Amino acid sequence: MPRITTAQSFDTGVDRLQRRQTDLAAAQERLTSGKRVSKASDDPTAAARAERALATEVRSQASQRALDASRNAMALTESGLADAGELMQQAREAMVASGNATYSDAERASVAERLTAIRQQLLTIANRGDGDGGFLFGGQGGNQAPFVDTTSGVSFRGTAGEVQVASDEALPRSIDGQAAWLASRSGNGLFETRAASAAPTSAGSWIDSGRVSDPQTFYAATSPPVVADPAALRYRVDFTTTAAGSTYNVTKNGLPTALSGVPYVSGKAIEIDGMSFAVTGNPVAGDAFEIALATPSLGVFDTLDRAIAELKTPLRSSAAVAQGVQRSLSDLDGSMTALQSLRSRVGEVLNRADMVEGRIAAQTLAAQTERSSAEDLDMVQAIADFQNQQTGYDAALKTYASVQRMSLFQYLSS
DSSP states (O other), X not given: OOOOOHHHHHHHHHXXXXXXXXXXXXXXXXXXXXXXXXXXXXXXXXXXXXXXXXXXXXXXXXXXXXXXXXXXXXXXXXXXXXXXXXXXXXXXXXXXXXXXXXXXXXXXXXXXXXXXXXXXXXXXXXXXXXXXXXXXXXXXXOSSOSEEEETTEEEEOSBSSOOBOXXXXXXXXXXXXXXXXXXXXXXXXXXXXXXXXXXXXXXXXXXXXXXXXXXXXXXXXXXXXXXXXXXXXXXXXXXXXXXTEEEEEEEETTXXXXXXXXXXXXXXXXXXXXXXXXEEEOOOTTOEEEEEEOOSOBOHHHHHHHHHHHHHOOSOOHHHHHHHHHHHHHHHHHHHHHHHHHHHHHHHHHHHHHHHHHHHHHHHHHHHHHHXXXXXXXXXXXXXXXXXXXXXXXXHHHHHHHHTTSOHHHHHHO
């Protein structure tokens, strides 16, 4: 039969009190922290769930920071494009005014000075910073302004492309400046018209920017395999003037077409291969015009430079002035359309950013809910458990205090 000593009974009582005290302290710690699982040993399965939820929450926070960076840059870009659109409209109004037949060379030179000021403001917008050491139109980045004004015009010194934020969502942080400012489609977007005369200052007629009147015919006549190299496709309108009047011939890559020896009527549309354009004025010997397919080579600054140079050229005929104004307006419209399209795309990015923010918020809430479910404490149940443990501990403490004064024999006989 095992022996039970007084010291052993006291040690057993102390051990029980210490265990109850430890349990009570743990319950109190859970109440203080509000967490059921503070370390992995409390509940390994719940701890793993909470860790996965925490990782998801951290990723959501990183995505939110990336989203904020993209949205801030795109908001600044949209504002810059809005400013550029207003300046382009001012330039267009100035060009329209310069076509006034009553304007003198000095007045057109004054308009040129206004265009020069607008050009400088546009260059400032193109080099606008993003507030974080970069440039809105810097493409794939760089620590220098992406656009440089040289003697031969404005050139792009950045890296083409866009920078995407580090996020699961494809959101840009910069815009390809070269595509935005220097690569609009020339002419009316599908084809361009221009004077082919060697002496435009003495020309008596001018050509408008034209339009596509029959898209199906146009694409069939200007696309492979009908045309091996669309970029090299050229139409030419040549005029012949006699005492009986003027006629014109239209050639395609140097070959005659059905439009040969057609009587000329000022302002009447000339239609070929789905294209329609009109020549106005009184053609003189040597007047000729070319029509080529549009190319993505139209630059905002080149357009303004060309318009400024023409406005500063004195002693031009009214037809040459009209032709210059017509081409400048067509190019300005093309550039404005490209910038407006880009602004619309930036607006769509901002709209998408709002939707992405909603998804990130939902993902964050779901992660927080999962984490809370895994590790948070049921306060009502925890308070009840704590009170029960505290009552038990108090009872055990009082019992031990009354028993510790008795010897083993007294305890057994009591």
